[in-house]
Amino acid sequence: MLKTLGVGVRRVASLARNPSFAKVEASDLRVFESICGQNYVKTTDIESYKTDWTKAFKGDPACVLLPSCTEEVSAILAHCARRQIAVVPQAGNTGLVGGSVPLYDEVVLSIRRINKHFEFDDVSGIMTCDAGIILEELDNRISPYGYMMPYDLGAKGSCMIGGNVATNAGGIRLLRYGSLHAHLMGLTAVLPTEEGTIVELGSAHRKDNTSLHTPHLFLGSEGQLGVVTRVVMSTAPRPASVQSAMLGVDTFESCCKVLRLAKRHLSEILSSFEFLDRETMIVLDEALGLKPVLQSNPRFTLLIETSGSNEAHDSEKMEKFLDDCISSGTASDGVQAKSIEESSAMWRLRESAPLAVAADGFVYKNDVSLPLKHFYRLTEEIRARCSSLAKRIVTYGHLGDGNSHLNITAKESSKELYDSLYPFLYEWVNVHGGSISAEHGIGQLKLPYATLGKSPKERDLVRRIKAVFDPKGIMNPYKSF
Amino acid sequence: MLKTLGVGVRRVASLARNPSFAKVEASDLRVFESICGQNYVKTTDIESYKTDWTKAFKGDPACVLLPSCTEEVSAILAHCARRQIAVVPQAGNTGLVGGSVPLYDEVVLSIRRINKHFEFDDVSGIMTCDAGIILEELDNRISPYGYMMPYDLGAKGSCMIGGNVATNAGGIRLLRYGSLHAHLMGLTAVLPTEEGTIVELGSAHRKDNTSLHTPHLFLGSEGQLGVVTRVVMSTAPRPASVQSAMLGVDTFESCCKVLRLAKRHLSEILSSFEFLDRETMIVLDEALGLKPVLQSNPRFTLLIETSGSNEAHDSEKMEKFLDDCISSGTASDGVQAKSIEESSAMWRLRESAPLAVAADGFVYKNDVSLPLKHFYRLTEEIRARCSSLAKRIVTYGHLGDGNSHLNITAKESSKELYDSLYPFLYEWVNVHGGSISAEHGIGQLKLPYATLGKSPKERDLVRRIKAVFDPKGIMNPYKSF
Numbered sequence: 001m002l003k004t005l006g007v008g009v010r011r012v013a014s015l016a017r018n019p020s021f022a023k024v025e026a027s028d029l030r031v032f033e034s035i036c037g038q039n040y041v042k043t044t045d046i047e048s049y050k051t052d053w054t055k056a057f058k059g060d061p062a063c064v065l066l067p068s069c070t071e072e073v074s075a076i077l078a079h080c081a082r083r084q085i086a087v088v089p090q091a092g093n094t095g096l097v098g099g100s101v102p103l104y105d106e107v108v109l110s111i112r113r114i115n116k117h118f119e120f121d122d123v124s125g126i127m128t129c130d131a132g133i134i135l136e137e138l139d140n141r142i143s144p145y146g147y148m149m150p151y152d153l154g155a156k157g158s159c160m161i162g163g164n165v166a167t168n169a170g171g172i173r174l175l176r177y178g179s180l181h182a183h184l185m186g187l188t189a190v191l192p193t194e195e196g197t198i199v200e201l202g203s204a205h206r207k208d209n210t211s212l213h214t215p216h217l218f219l220g221s222e223g224q225l226g227v228v229t230r231v232v233m234s235t236a237p238r239p240a241s242v243q244s245a246m247l248g249v250d251t252f253e254s255c256c257k258v259l260r261l262a263k264r265h266l267s268e269i270l271s272s273f274e275f276l277d278r279e280t281m282i283v284l285d286e287a288l289g290l291k292p293v294l295q296s297n298p299r300f301t302l303l304i305e306t307s308g309s310n311e312a313h314d315s316e317k318m319e320k321f322l323d324d325c326i327s328s329g330t331a332s333d334g335v336q337a338k339s340i341e342e343s344s345a346m347w348r349l350r351e352s353a354p355l356a357v358a359a360d361g362f363v364y365k366n367d368v369s370l371p372l373k374h375f376y377r378l379t380e381e382i383r384a385r386c387s388s389l390a391k392r393i394v395t396y397g398h399l400g401d402g403n404s405h406l407n408i409t410a411k412e413s414s415k416e417l418y419d420s421l422y423p424f425l426y427e428w429v430n431v432h433g434g435s436i437s438a439e440h441g442i443g444q445l446k447l448p449y450a451t452l453g454k455s456p457k458e459r460d461l462v463r464r465i466k467a468v469f470d471p472k473g474i475m476n477p478y479k480s481f
Numbered sequence: 482m483l484k485t486l487g488v489g490v491r492r493v494a495s496l497a498r499n500p501s502f503a504k505v506e507a508s509d510l511r512v513f514e515s516i517c518g519q520n521y522v523k524t525t526d527i528e529s530y531k532t533d534w535t536k537a538f539k540g541d542p543a544c545v546l547l548p549s550c551t552e553e554v555s556a557i558l559a560h561c562a563r564r565q566i567a568v569v570p571q572a573g574n575t576g577l578v579g580g581s582v583p584l585y586d587e588v589v590l591s592i593r594r595i596n597k598h599f600e601f602d603d604v605s606g607i608m609t610c611d612a613g614i615i616l617e618e619l620d621n622r623i624s625p626y627g628y629m630m631p632y633d634l635g636a637k638g639s640c641m642i643g644g645n646v647a648t649n650a651g652g653i654r655l656l657r658y659g660s661l662h663a664h665l666m667g668l669t670a671v672l673p674t675e676e677g678t679i680v681e682l683g684s685a686h687r688k689d690n691t692s693l694h695t696p697h698l699f700l701g702s703e704g705q706l707g708v709v710t711r712v713v714m715s716t717a718p719r720p721a722s723v724q725s726a727m728l729g730v731d732t733f734e735s736c737c738k739v740l741r742l743a744k745r746h747l748s749e750i751l752s753s754f755e756f757l758d759r760e761t762m763i764v765l766d767e768a769l770g771l772k773p774v775l776q777s778n779p780r781f782t783l784l785i786e787t788s789g790s791n792e793a794h795d796s797e798k799m800e801k802f803l804d805d806c807i808s809s810g811t812a813s814d815g816v817q818a819k820s821i822e823e824s825s826a827m828w829r830l831r832e833s834a835p836l837a838v839a840a841d842g843f844v845y846k847n848d849v850s851l852p853l854k855h856f857y858r859l860t861e862e863i864r865a866r867c868s869s870l871a872k873r874i875v876t877y878g879h880l881g882d883g884n885s886h887l888n889i890t891a892k893e894s895s896k897e898l899y900d901s902l903y904p905f906l907y908e909w910v911n912v913h914g915g916s917i918s919a920e921h922g923i924g925q926l927k928l929p930y931a932t933l934g935k936s937p938k939e940r941d942l943v944r945r946i947k948a949v950f951d952p953k954g955i956m957n958p959y960k961s962f
Contacts, residue, residue, distance in 0.1 A: 182663030267790035
C-alpha cells in the first residue's frame with residue numbers, strides 16, 4: 001500500500017513491495033562505503049531524506065548514499081543494477097507529489113554533494129555546473145556578470161538544478177523565459193546498468209543537430225531514466241528594471257482580454273501574468289491578515305510583472321497598458337507599483353496564497369493546465385458540486401501559462417469531500433483538454449490518475465523508452481508513468 | 482556507393498543497398514493507390530522529389546506517395562513495415578545535407594498534402610496545425626492576430642512545419658526566441674510499425690508534466706523515428722518595431738565585447754547578432770556587385786537587429802548601444818538604419834552571402850558551432866592550411882549563437898582541396914568543443930563524420946531509442962546517427 005499517513009485520504013493504487021528487488025545487506029553497505037566513504041552512507045539520522053516536503057509521503061530507505069561525483073554515482077548504480085537494488089534519486093526534496101522519496105526500502109541516492117563544478121561564459125551566457133548546486137546559488141553566482149537563471153521557483157533556496165531538470169517545474173516567469181526545454185543544452189547522466197554507464201548527452205551549443213536531442217528526455221522524467229550529475233544550459237540577461245501592477249477585473253472573459261492587451265503593450269517585457277480570485281483575497285485576509293492592494297473588492301485580481309533593461313521605457317509601457325485596460329473598461333481598477341515596497345505588497349499576496357489556504361484548514365491542492373476558455377469553469381464546476389462539503393474553494397495561478405492552482409479547503413480531512421472531488425476533477429480536466437499536472441509532476445500523489453488521457457500506445461512507447469535507459473527497472477520504481 | 486554526381490568530391494561511406502529491404506512491386510503500388518488514390522502515387526514526373534535542394538544528392542525512389550491525412554500515412558507505414566519497404570519522409574525538401582531524398586529506391590512519403598488543419602488561440606498564442614503547411618503561410622495566418630512564427634529561415638517560402646520539426650534548423654532569430662524546443666508542445670506522429678501506430682504526444686499546454694516529454698525527441702530526428710503529421714506549438718507576439726544597425730570592428734575579441742554590450746543595452750529586444758568578415762564583403766562586391774554599408778572597410782562587420790513593441794524605445798536603446806560601442810572604442814564604425822530601405826540594404830549583404838560564394842566558384846560550405854573563443858580561430862587555421870589551394874576563405878554566421886558558416890571557394894571541385902579540408906576541419910571543430918552541424922543536420926553529407934565526438938555509449942543509446950520507434954529500421958535508412 002502507498003502511505004497515507006493520516007494527513008489526507010488519498011485514493012492510491014495498492015502496490016506491494018516488488019519482491020524482485022534485493023534487500024540491502026551488510027555486504028552492500030560495505031560496497032557503498034568503499035565507493036562514497038563511510039561518512040556518506042547513512043542509515044541513521046535520515047528523517048529528512050525519507051519524508052517528502054509535504055510530509056504526506058514517507059519511505060523506509062535501507063540507506064542514504066551521498067556520492068560526491070559522477071564516478072561514484074556510476075559505481076553505485078553499477079552495483080545496484082547487478083544486485084537489483086532499487087534506487088530513488090533525490091535532489092533538494094522539495095517536490096509536492098512524493099516523487100523523491102521511497103515507497104519501501106529503496107536506497108536514496110542524494111546528489112547534494114555533487115556541487116563542485118561550475119563554469120560560466122559571460123559572453124555566451126552558457127553555464128556548465130554540477131547537478132547538486134542549489135538554484136539560488138547559481139543565480140547568485142551569475143548575477144555579477146549581468147545574467148540570471150531563466151526560471152524562479154518558491155523552492156529556489158533549497159531545490160537543485162539536477163532536480164529542476166528531473167521535475168521541470170515551470171515557476172512564475174515561464175511566460176517570458178519558457179520552460180527548461182528552452183535552455184537545456186546538454187547533461188551528464190549515469191544510467192542504472194551493470195556498467196553504471198556514464199553518458200554525456202547534447203553539447204554546450206545553442207545550435208547542435210548531430211544526433212537525437214536526448215537531454216530533453218530527462219526534463220520531467222522524475223528520476224525514471226538515470227541520475228543527472230551535470231547540466232549545461234543557457235541563462236538570460238538579468239533585467240535592470242522590474243515593474244509590477246495589479247488590476248481588478250469583473251469577468252473571466254475580461255481577464256483574457258487583459259492578457260491580450262498585456263501581450264500587445266508589454267510584449268517582450270511581460271514576465272508574469274498571475275491570477276487570484278476574490279475567494280483567494282478573502283482567505284489571505286482571514287488566515288494571514290493580508291489586506292488587498294485594490295480597494296474595490298473586484299471579482300478577479302491580476303498581478304502583472306515586467307522585466308526589462310530600461311526603467312523609463314518599461315514604466316511608460318506599463319502606464320500605457322494600464323490606461324488602455326481602464327479606459328476600455330476591460331479592467332475596473334488598477335494600481336501601478338511605484339516602489340519596491342508597493343511591488344512587494346502585491347507579490348506578497350500572490351506568494352502567500354499557498355500559505356493562506358494551508359492555514360485555513362485541510363487543503364486539497366491542485367495543479368492543472370487548462371485551455372483558457374475552461375480555466376475558471378473548473379472552479380465553478382467544483383463550487384457547484386462541492387460547496388456544501390468544502391470550507392472554501394479558491395483559485396490562484398499562472399493565467400498566462402494556463403496553469404490553475406485550484407485549492408479546496410475543509411475543516412479536516414474528509415473522505416466524502418475527497419470522493420466528491422476525485423476522480424471527478426481530474427476527469428473533468430482531461431475531458432476539457434487539460435493536463436492533471438502542470439508543473440508538480442506525477443510522483444506518488446497522482447500515480448492513480450497518470451493514465452488519464454494517455455493512450456495505451458503512448459504509454460507503451462514511454463515504457464519502452466524507459467527500458468532503454470533502465471533495463472532492470474530499478475530507478476525510482478512504483479512511480480513509472 | 483553514395484552519389485557524388487560530379488558536383489563535388491565527397492568522402493562518403495561505401496554503403497550498398499540493404500538487401501533486406503523489399504523492392505516495391507506492382508502489387509505494392511496498387512495497395513498504395515487504394516490508400517492515397519491513384520493520382521497520389523507517382524512513379525513519373527518525380528524529379529523534384531528525388532533530388533535534394535543542393536542537387537548533390539539524388540535517389541531513385543520506386544514511387545512518391547502523397548497521402549492527405551494521418552490515417553493514410555498510418556496505412557502506408559503499416560504496409561511498408563509488413564513488407565519491409567524503406568521510406569524517406571519528405572516535407573519541403575529544402576535541406577542542405579541530402580537528408581530528405583533516398584539513396585536508392587526508398588519510397589518517398591511527401592507530407593505536402595497534409596495541410597488542411599489549422600487552429601489558433603489568439604489569447605494563448607498556441608497553434609495546432611497539419612505538418613505540411615508552409616512556414617511562411619503559418620506566419621501569414623497568425624499575423625492578423627498580432628503573432629509571428631518564432632523562427633525564420635531563408636527557406637520559409639517552401640519549407641514546412643513538419644520538416645522544421647524533423648530538422649530543427651535554428652535560423653536567424655534563435656538568439657531571441659530560442660530553438661523549436663522552446664515552442665514545441667505536442668505532435669501527432671505515425672510510427673513505422675505493422676499497425677502504423679498513430680501517437681499523439683505531449684499536449685497543447687505550456688506546462689504539462691504527466692509523462693516523458695517525447696515530442697522533443699522528434700526535433701532534429703531527421704525522419705528517423707516516424708512521420709510527424711500534426712504540430713502543436715506556441716508562437717510569439719509580433720514585434721511592432723524592428724531596428725537594424727551595422728558596426729565595424731577591428732578584432733574578433735572586440736566582436737565578443739560588442740556582443741556583451743548588445744546583451745546589456747538591447748537585452749530583451751536583441752533578435753539577431755550576425756557576423757561577416759572582410760572577405761565576405763569582398764566576395765559580395767565582386768560576385769554580386771553589392772557594396773558595403775560601412776565605408777571604413779573594417780576587418781569584421783556586425784549586423785545587429787532588435788525586435789520590440791515600441792519604436793521610440795527600441796530606437797533609443799539602439800542609439801545608446803551604438804554610442805557606447807563607438808565611444809568605448811570597441812567598434813570603429815557604426816550606422817543605424819533610419820528607414821526600411823537602409824535596413825534592407827544591411828540585411829541584403831548578410832542574406833546574399835550564400836549566393837555570393839556560390840557565384841564565386843565551387844563552394845565547400847560549413848555549418849559549425851564553436852565556443853566563441855575558437856569561433857574565428859577555425860577560419861584562421863583553414864586560411865593557414867588551405868590558402869594556396871582555395872580561391873577564397875570567407876566566414877559569415879550567427880555569432881550570437883556561436884554558429885559559423887565558413888565557406889571555402891575554388892575555381893572548381895578539387896580533390897586536393899577537399900582532402901586538405903576534411904576530415905581536418907571537422908576534427909578541429911570536435912577537438913575544440915564544437916559541433917560539426919549546427920543547424921543543417923547530418924543527412925548524407927555529414928554521415929561519415931557523424932560519430933565524431935560521440936561516444937560509443939551515446940551512439941548505442943540513440944540506436945536503441947530509434948529501435949523503440951522504428952523496430953524494423955525502415956525509416957530514412959542509411960542515414961542513422
